[in-house]
Each structure stands twice: as C-alpha cells, then as structure tokens.
Amino acid sequence: MTKKLVIVVLVAVILQSAVSKSPNPASPRQRISINDDWRFIKNDPPGITEDLSYTALKGSILPTGNELLKDHGFFTMGGTHGEKVAYVQAAFEDSSWRRLDLPHDWGVEGQFSSAGGGGTGRLPFYGIGWYRKKLTIPASDAGKSIFLDVDGAMSYAAVWCNGQLVGGWPYGYSSWRLDLTPYIKPGENQLAIRLDNPANSSRWYPGGGIYRNVWLVKTSPVHVAHWGTYLTTPEISAASARVHLKITVDNNSSSRVNASVSTRIFALNAEGERTGSAVSSVSSVDLQIAAKQSAQAEGEGIVRNPKLWGPAPRQKPDRYVAVTQVLQNGKIVDEYETPFGIRSLKFDPNKGFFINGEHVKLNGVCDHHDLGALGSAINYRALQRQLEMLAEMGVNAIRTSHNPPAPELLDLADSMGFLVMDETFDCWLRGKTPNDYGRLFADWHEQDSRMLVRRDRNHPSVILWSIGN
Numbered sequence: 513m514t515k516k517l518v519i520v521v522l523v524a525v526i527l528q529s530a531v532s533k534s535p536n537p538a539s540p541r542q543r544i545s546i547n548d549d550w551r552f553i554k555n556d557p558p559g560i561t562e563d564l565s566y567t568a569l570k571g572s573i574l575p576t577g578n579e580l581l582k583d584h585g586f587f588t589m590g591g592t593h594g595e596k597v598a599y600v601q602a603a604f605e606d607s608s609w610r611r612l613d614l615p616h617d618w619g620v621e622g623q624f625s626s627a628g629g630g631g632t633g634r635l636p637f638y639g640i641g642w643y644r645k646k647l648t649i650p651a652s653d654a655g656k657s658i659f660l661d662v663d664g665a666m667s668y669a670a671v672w673c674n675g676q677l678v679g680g681w682p683y684g685y686s687s688w689r690l691d692l693t694p695y696i697k698p699g700e701n702q703l704a705i706r707l708d709n710p711a712n713s714s715r716w717y718p719g720g721g722i723y724r725n726v727w728l729v730k731t732s733p734v735h736v737a738h739w740g741t742y743l744t745t746p747e748i749s750a751a752s753a754r755v756h757l758k759i760t761v762d763n764n765s766s767s768r769v770n771a772s773v774s775t776r777i778f779a780l781n782a783e784g785e786r787t788g789s790a791v792s793s794v795s796s797v798d799l800q801i802a803a804k805q806s807a808q809a810e811g812e813g814i815v816r817n818p819k820l821w822g823p824a825p826r827q828k829p830d831r832y833v834a835v836t837q838v839l840q841n842g843k844i845v846d847e848y849e850t851p852f853g854i855r856s857l858k859f860d861p862n863k864g865f866f867i868n869g870e871h872v873k874l875n876g877v878c879d880h881h882d883l884g885a886l887g888s889a890i891n892y893r894a895l896q897r898q899l900e901m902l903a904e905m906g907v908n909a910i911r912t913s914h915n916p917p918a919p920e921l922l923d924l925a926d927s928m929g930f931l932v933m934d935e936t937f938d939c940w941l942r943g944k945t946p947n948d949y950g951r952l953f954a955d956w957h958e959q960d961s962r963m964l965v966r967r968d969r970n971h972p973s974v975i976l977w978s979i980g981n
C-alpha cells in the first residue's frame with residue numbers, strides 16, 4: 513500500500529466517524545447514515561418517453577413541504593409519475609453504473625469549459641443525474657415510522673421508493689424529509705433519486721449531485737416531530753438561567769394516544785459529549801394526541817450557575833443538551849436531543865452588538881458553501897480546517913452566502929464559537945440568472961424559509977437571520 517493510499521484511507525475513516533456520530537444507542541430512535549454504496553449515472557435512460565421535468569412532477573413534489581406551510585395539507589399528491597421508467601424499478605440491473613459513496617459532487621470531477629453560464633467556475637455542474645441504493649429493512653422494524661432525511665441535493669430532486677414517487681425538493685440548499693413508511697417493506701427496498709441541475713442557475717459554483725449527507729431515521733409512530741423542539745433562554749444571570757422549551761409530538765398511528773413528555777438538561781464538553789448528571793429538568797407534560805395529528809408540550813427548567821456560550825477568543829462556547837423522552841404506558845418510545853447554548857444578545861443602534869453583556873465587533877466574512885478545489889461535497893475536516901484558518905485571521909462571524917448552509921457548518925460554529933448570519937436565498941421573484949431561485953420563489957419561499965428557521969433555531973451560533981441577499 514502506497515503512502516498516498518494510506519493517507520486517503522485514514523482521511524476516509526476520520527470523515528466517516530465525523531458524520532456517523534450517533535446519539536444514545538439505547539434510544540428507540542435510530543438515525544443511520546446511508547451514504548455508502550450508491551450507484552450513479554448521468555442522464556435519463558435512452559428512449560425515455562415520459563416527461564420527468566419539475567413542471568411535470570410539480571404536483572407530486574409540492575406536498576413534501578406541507579408541514580412547513582401555514583395552511584397544512586394545502587397541496588395534495590398530483591398523481592403518479594415515472595413508475596414505468598426503467599431506473600426507478602427494483603428489477604432494473606444497475607451493476608454497470610458507477611459505484612460511489614455520498615456526499616458526491618459530479619461537477620468538480622469534470623473538465624473546465626465555457627458552458628454553463630455565469631461565474632460558476634466553468635465546471636459542468638449542470639445536467640441530469642440518477643442515484644440508486646438498496647435498503648434492507650429488518651422485520652423487527654414493522655410498525656415503525658421510517659423517514660429519509662436529505663441534508664442537501666443539487667437540485668430539483670425527485671425520489672422513488674420501490675417504483676413509487678414519494679416526493680422531492682427543488683431547492684438544492686434545503687434540507688428535507690420524506691416519509692417512506694407507506695412505501696417501504698421488510699426485506700430489500702429500492703431507492704431511486706433523480707436530480708435535474710439546470711445551467712445558468714447560479715452566480716457562483718453550486719456543484720451537482722447529492723452533495724450533503726443522507727440519513728434513514730426510524731422512530732415509534734409517536735415521536736418528536738421533525739425539528740420539533742424550540743428552546744430559548746429568556747432570563748439569564750450569573751446565578752441562574754431559565755430555559756423555555758416547546759416540543760411538538762407527532763402521532764402517526766391510526767388511533768388516539770396518551771403520551772407524556774419529559775426533558776433533562778446536561779452539560780456538554782468540548783467534544784459535544786454529555787458530562788455528569790443532569791443539571792436541570794423540565795417537568796413532565798401529559799398529552800392526548802389524535803390519530804395522524806400532532807400536539808405540543810411546553811415547559812421550563814432552571815440551570816444554576818450557567819456556563820455561557822460566547823464567541824472566541826474572549827468568551828467560551830460552552831453548551832448544553834436537552835434530552836427529551838416521550839413515554840407511552842410508562843415505556844420510553846422516543847428520545848430526542850436538542851443541543852443549545854445559554855447566551856444573551858443585544859443590538860444597540862448607537863453602540864453595536866453585545867453578547868452576554870460584552871460589546872463584540874463582528875469581524876465577518878461572506879462564506880460560500882463550496883470548499884474551493886474540493887468542490888461542493890461536504891467534507892467535515894475540510895470545513896473545520898476552513899474555519900480554523902478564518903479564526904487565525906481574526907474572523908468571528910460568518911454570513912452563509914447566499915443560502916442555507918450544511919448542518920455541519922452550524923455544528924462547527926457552535927463548538928468553535930463563531931457567530932452566524934443564516935441566509936435563505938440569493939434572490940426573490942426577480943432572478944439574477946435565468947434559472948435561479950427566482951423560478952421557485954412563488955411556490956417555495958414559505959417552505960424554504962420555515963425550513964431554515966426550524967432546522968437552525970436552536971443553534972447558539974445563529975444570531976441573525978437573512979431573508980435574502
């Protein structure tokens with residue numbers, strides 16, 4: 513084995529351990545990385561006759577965002593599409609396709625050219641790509657709710673499970689969830705994901721492909737909802753901090769259930785691990801939840817002598833985690849972790865920004881999502897190294913230009929003490945390039961905006977929201 517190969521193997525092990533870190537293994541909730549062993553090919557199958565464009569699939573894609581609309585259930589499935597396309601069928605033989613692990617950016621692998629339009633690095637990020645993966649579901653998972661969580665796919669994603677169109681998401685920077693429960697079965701299952709990344713879609717290099725991490729989440733039918741906790745610290749002093757927590761619990765079963773929700777709070781060390789016994793708790797709340805509906809629990813706890821989260825180098829990014837348990841008939845059916853920080857923010861029009869009572873000048877950068885010559889595929893260590901270099905330059909603040917960032921960026925910002933302006937889009941209805949977010953704004957701005965806030969609202973590093981560039 514050559515020295516170069518040894519280095520590559522070691523890096524791969526380090527990166528895999530970084531993205532596969534999981535919560536308490538005894539928890540009834542499982543969040544499993546499914547980045548490994550996908551099959552990939554560019555372009556649609558030869559001779560395809562069905563229209564698989566976003567325009568054709570729109571009626572079946574829009575319902576994916578229903579939980580993020582003010583009027584829930586506003587969109588209903590617009591019919592089935594693509595079921596006769598060879599690439600979505602379980603029996604299709606894909607052994608000739610390229611075998612790869614995610615995250616993957618097909619654009620950075622190509623040759624520089626003048627095509628593609630815009631200031632996009634002149635790499636072929638555009639085009640159609642297909643990904644397929646087999647999922648084996650054990651019989652012991654019968655009765656569970658099973659979800660596909662995608663941190664980001666560039667772009668206009670459409671997902672089939674066992675030949676049926678499940679949904680998708682057009683904005684390549686959003687994170688999103690699909691409920692696979694009605695489509696999946698014990699034994700072997702087939703996922704197929706089609707991306708359609710248009711040219712002239714960006715003023716910078718967006719990348720192409722499933723360029724962020726992908727997860728399979730398994731829960732009890734009664735569980736904490738997707739991004740279902742909202743934690744604030746409205747009162748802080750040297751002696752104590754009041755922690756306010758709202759929890760949304762989903763009941764995916766076909767009958768009304770009684771459940772109780774309780775939360776304990778633990779301190780975290782620099783590696784994000786729990787230390788010692790609980791420092792506080794939130795009293796148990798009893799819920800009655802109708803079939804296929806949600807309910808909300810709300811409560812407070814007091815943390816004595818709190819350690820505050822603040823930006824380096826003058827302050828320390830100390831953190832806590834709220835561990836929420838859902839019980840039915842005295843049995844724990846779900847456990848959900850919410851990392852957070854205790855800090856106070858103040859923006860004074862005359863004096864500037866204050867955190868924890870200290871005036872802090874924002875020395876910020878506009879940080880695009882790609883990793884330079886490595887492309888857009890999320891790489892934990894490369895992102896960490898980028899932040900380390902920024903810190904050495906004196907940077908303490910990041911604007912996520914001009915889109916929702918990878919979840920790993922905010923995790924690193926939390927642990928390293930960076931301040932973040934979290935941004936939604938580059939444009940609204942009036943686009944800046946022919947195929948950019950301006951095409952999506954009318955239909956998707958509400959879902960994408962709520963996605964960003966719900967996903968990122970508990971990160972102590974996020975001190976500002978940006979509704980567009």
